[in-house]
Every structure is written in C-alpha cells, then in structure tokens.
Amino acid sequence: MPTLLHLNGPSGVGKSTLARAHAAAHPGTLVCDIDDLRSWVSGWEDDFVGTGEAVRQTALALMTAYLRTGRDVVLPQLIVTPSQAERFEAAAAEAGATYAGVVLDVAPDVLLERLHSREVTPVTAVVSRIIEERGGDPLVLEGRRQLLDLAPEQGWTVVDTADRDSALASLAALVGP
Numbered sequence: 001m002p003t004l005l006h007l008n009g010p011s012g013v014g015k016s017t018l019a020r021a022h023a024a025a026h027p028g029t030l031v032c033d034i035d036d037l038r039s040w041v042s043g044w045e046d047d048f049v050g051t052g053e054a055v056r057q058t059a060l061a062l063m064t065a066y067l068r069t070g071r072d073v074v075l076p077q078l079i080v081t082p083s084q085a086e087r088f089e090a091a092a093a094e095a096g097a098t099y100a101g102v103v104l105d106v107a108p109d110v111l112l113e114r115l116h117s118r119e120v121t122p123v124t125a126v127v128s129r130i131i132e133e134r135g136g137d138p139l140v141l142e143g144r145r146q147l148l149d150l151a152p153e154q155g156w157t158v159v160d161t162a163d164r165d166s167a168l169a170s171l172a173a174l175v176g177p
Helices: 015-025 034-038 048-067 082-094 108-117 122-134 137-154 164-175
Strands: 003-008 073-076 098-105 157-160
Touching: 003 015, 003 082, 003 164, 015 073, 015 164, 034 048, 034 122, 048 073, 048 082, 048 122, 082 098, 082 137, 098 137, 098 164, 108 137, 122 137, 137 157, 157 164
Parallel strands: 003 073, 003 098, 098 157
Antiparallel strands: none
C-alpha cells in the first residue's frame, strides 16, 4: 500500500532536505514540495499565501493521482492548522494510501542556526522575508512549540533531525518496506 509521508516542521528544520534524501533512498517516490510548485506561478513572491492555497489544491490532485499508481509521496510542508492536515489525510485515503504525519524537530538553537545558514533560493528568500515581517526568530520558535503540542493530538510522530541518518531511518520505518 502506498504512503503519503507528510514531513511537517518549522522553517529550517530540514523538511525539503530530508524529503529529497528519503526519496533518493526509495526510488519511485514523488517529492511534492508545495513551496517549489508555488514558485512556478507568476507573481507568487507578492502573494505567497494566496498562491500557496491555489497550489495546495493542485498538489492534492497530483498526490492523489500519483498515490493511485501504487507509489509513495513525500510532502515537505509546514502545516499548523489541523484542518489543513486533514485535507492531505483525506487525499491519501481517497487514493487507497496510508498517511504518515511527522513533525520534524531539532533543538531551538540548532533550528535557528540552520534557518539562518540555509542556501538562499528564490523560495527561501521570500520565506525569510515573511518570517522577519511577522516576528522573526520568536515566530519560528513559537511555531515549533505549536507543532510539538499538536503532534500527540493529531497522532503525528516526532522525529529529531539532529542526526540525519537516524532521522532518515525513522522515516523509512514509518513507510515500511
């Protein structure tokens, strides 16, 4: 049975990096990075949130169709609203797949160090600007706390990303053989 592996977590925790590494170790896995898809839409930099919602609808259709082929999808996407996460769970169920929700975590000092030293791309530049406009590092740390509080309520597994290999082994165990 295919799996939708949702890697949730604060900006800078390593969602996209681990998603690509997980997919590389599991050939045939689709990495559906909504932030990358968002950057395909003209004007996305000026309407990040609005474009994200439109692209999320597209991503749901893409993931559902791909899961129906019997292959896995890994979704690196920050979601702090349970109703938004439920949309992805429903898409997996509609495709006859399982949903594995994961909150990626790392110590706050490591998180902020990663966030501030990550490669600058068009997407990370816009995300960094939005984070700064909305409160900076305290906003990121508050989002981390919210996700850790939500994890047990939502049945999401928390995976520490301090050690990449251990994190990848934990993700592989969630997906199964």
